[in-house]
Amino acid sequence: MIKVDQLRISFGTHEVVRGVSFDVAKGGSFGIVGESGSGKSTVLRAMAGLNEDWSGRIAFDGTDAPLKRPPAFFRQVQMVFQDPFGSLHPRQTIDRILSELLLVHKLPDVEKRIKQALSDVALPQTVRFRYPHQLSGGQRQRVAIARALIAEPQVLLLDEPTSALDVSVQAEILNLLADLRQARNLTYVLVSHNLAVIAHLCPQLGVMLNGEMVEQLSADDLRAGRTKHAHTSALRTLSIDLEEPA
Amino acid sequence: MLVDIKNLRIAFETRTSRFEAVRGVSMQLGTEKLGIVGESGSGKSLTARALMKLLPGNAKIEADKLSFDGIDILGASERGMRQIRGKRAGFILQDPKYSLNPVKTIGSQIAESWRTHKKGSRKQAAEAAIELLDQVMIRNPRKVAGAYPNEISGGMGQRVMIAMMLAPDPELLIADEPTSALDATVQAEILRLIDDLVSRRGMGLILISHDLPLVSHFCDRVAVMYSGRVVEELKASELAKAQHPYTKGLLNCMPSLMHPKERLPVLTRDAAWLNP
Numbered sequence: 001m002i003k004v005d006q007l008r009i010s011f012g013t014h015e016v017v018r019g020v021s022f023d024v025a026k027g028g029s030f031g032i033v034g035e036s037g038s039g040k041s042t043v044l045r046a047m048a049g050l051n052e053d054w055s056g057r058i059a060f061d062g063t064d065a066p067l068k069r070p071p072a073f074f075r076q077v078q079m080v081f082q083d084p085f086g087s088l089h090p091r092q093t094i095d096r097i098l099s100e101l102l103l104v105h106k107l108p109d110v111e112k113r114i115k116q117a118l119s120d121v122a123l124p125q126t127v128r129f130r131y132p133h134q135l136s137g138g139q140r141q142r143v144a145i146a147r148a149l150i151a152e153p154q155v156l157l158l159d160e161p162t163s164a165l166d167v168s169v170q171a172e173i174l175n176l177l178a179d180l181r182q183a184r185n186l187t188y189v190l191v192s193h194n195l196a197v198i199a200h201l202c203p204q205l206g207v208m209l210n211g212e213m214v215e216q217l218s219a220d221d222l223r224a225g226r227t228k229h230a231h232t233s234a235l236r237t238l239s240i241d242l243e244e245p246a
Numbered sequence: 247m248l249v250d251i252k253n254l255r256i257a258f259e260t261r262t263s264r265f266e267a268v269r270g271v272s273m274q275l276g277t278e279k280l281g282i283v284g285e286s287g288s289g290k291s292l293t294a295r296a297l298m299k300l301l302p303g304n305a306k307i308e309a310d311k312l313s314f315d316g317i318d319i320l321g322a323s324e325r326g327m328r329q330i331r332g333k334r335a336g337f338i339l340q341d342p343k344y345s346l347n348p349v350k351t352i353g354s355q356i357a358e359s360w361r362t363h364k365k366g367s368r369k370q371a372a373e374a375a376i377e378l379l380d381q382v383m384i385r386n387p388r389k390v391a392g393a394y395p396n397e398i399s400g401g402m403g404q405r406v407m408i409a410m411m412l413a414p415d416p417e418l419l420i421a422d423e424p425t426s427a428l429d430a431t432v433q434a435e436i437l438r439l440i441d442d443l444v445s446r447r448g449m450g451l452i453l454i455s456h457d458l459p460l461v462s463h464f465c466d467r468v469a470v471m472y473s474g475r476v477v478e479e480l481k482a483s484e485l486a487k488a489q490h491p492y493t494k495g496l497l498n499c500m501p502s503l504m505h506p507k508e509r510l511p512v513l514t515r516d517a518a519w520l521n522p
Contacts, residue, residue, distance in 0.1 A: 035430075035431055036399070036400065036401075036428075036429045037399065166286055166456050167285075167457065167458075167499055168285055168496060168499050168512070168513045169285075170499070170500075170501075171499035171500070171501075171511065171512050174501060174510055175509055175510055175512065178509070193431075194430060194501075195503055196500065196502055197501050199501070199503050199506070200501035200506065200510070219506075223503060223504060234431075235430070235431070236503070238430060238431060240503060240504055241434075242430075242434060242459060242460055242463060243459055243500065243502050243503060245459045245462045245482075245485035245486055245497065
């Protein structure tokens with residue numbers, strides 16, 4: 001479904017992504033883990049078409065994505081951002097936010113789709129005419145997910161979708177994402193610095209360091225400690241140390 | 247006793263309504279490390295801010311006792327508070343991006359904090375700033391002292407904040423979610439650094455966070471807050487024996503690398519937790 005081959009991205013003379021390649025099967029879920037500055041979000045932004053200065057190959061469903069993405073591309077691929085406080089327009093109601101995509105893509109049944117989108121992410125219909133500031137962080141992230149799903153995409157790119165949320169809300173959002181993937185046969189690429197979150201949602205993951213993907217392994221291998229690169233082992237040890245209560 | 251809080255209540259009043267955000271919190275702290283854990287809106291930051299008298303103007307504070315090293319905070323004047331804030335109790339905030347002045351160099355900001363409380367010459371202050379940057383494990387302190395906040399990373403920014411707070415040698419350090427804007431590896435480094443500095447200088451620490459297992463590694467005691475009350479207070483080493491369903495729920499709902507779960511258990515909130 002997704003093929004990224006020798007992706008290189010530079011900001012000016014500084015190369016931040018240096019030849020990243022990975023494949024994701026249809027209905028699969030791939031996690032990218034790394035420290036801040038490792039280039040993981042940059043890869044995702046290039047895939048979503050938010051950055052046009054890249055070289056290499058990015059293909060969805062067998063077709064290469066052009067540098068300038070046509071409108072139809074965004075019916076196939078959508079992105080959810082980290083901060084639900086920054087990614088929703090503060091002066092638009094939830095109704096307006098959700099209908100924007102439908103109007104742009106000229107989709108019929110706006111009324112029905114919005115109602116469906118809200119119930120899909122387990123939000124009450126009453127939030128429809130509220131503003132983002134009237135919702136909690138978890139509810140806002142649900143709106144962001146509803147907005148991404150309303151155009152019925154096949155691929156969802158998730159950039160740290162839960163790192164701005166409380167752990168209790170994080171559990172709800174991770175469950176929601178798992179359910180939606182199963183129900184709609186979605187393909188996910190998830191970026192996070194939290195190894196436990198990645199391993200929970202993604203059976204396959206890649207570890208990034210200084211713009212390179214230094215290792216790709218399955219979540220089972222990671223749990224069992226079958227890591228090859230020192231950085232992966234270090235991340236694993238740290239994650240295990242901190243997740244157990246003292 | 248460094249900090250003594252008895253039956254603290256904080257309410258926000260508008261013309262038509264009254265909302266109690268903190269409802270009868272009591273806690274005591276000596277030279278030890280206390281973690282306050284809870285979700286957003288549980289009143290953990292308000293409790294810490296009340297101790298520094300840094301609440302917004304429309305907040306109404308009541309308490310049977312609210313004292314810092316014997317000084318009554320509720321009755322203290324603004325002038326008296328300035329002797330405590332920074333000088334005797336440092337406050338580290340969540341996001342260094344918003345807490346540092348973007349148009350002043352790192353060195354001059356730390357030097358300012360040092361000079362305000364220690365009254366030395368400019369030159370001494372600049373030297374002290376570099377010394378402090380060295381203490382928070384910044385590799386090239388001279389170079390960083392001349393840099394602006396936008397030129398350094400988030401982890402380094404948080405170290406700078408810590409250096410600034412340590413400048414006046416406070417007795418108490420309050421860290422309000424000091425690492426939630428940082429990634430996992432840097433998070434552990436910063437917490438270890440705080441832990442080490444606090445133990446070495448014999449200070450008290452209040453660490454506020456929403457990550458219960460993480461806090462338990464760096465604190466002696468943990469107070470769990472829910473909806474403006476402390477529902478459970480226990481030793482960090484006895485977290486596994488937590489009694490309250492909310493504490494257990496918080497521990498359970500985290501995804502775990504070593505113990506994979508098909509679905510994450512979600513907190514089912516009980517109305518009885520509100521009024522124990």
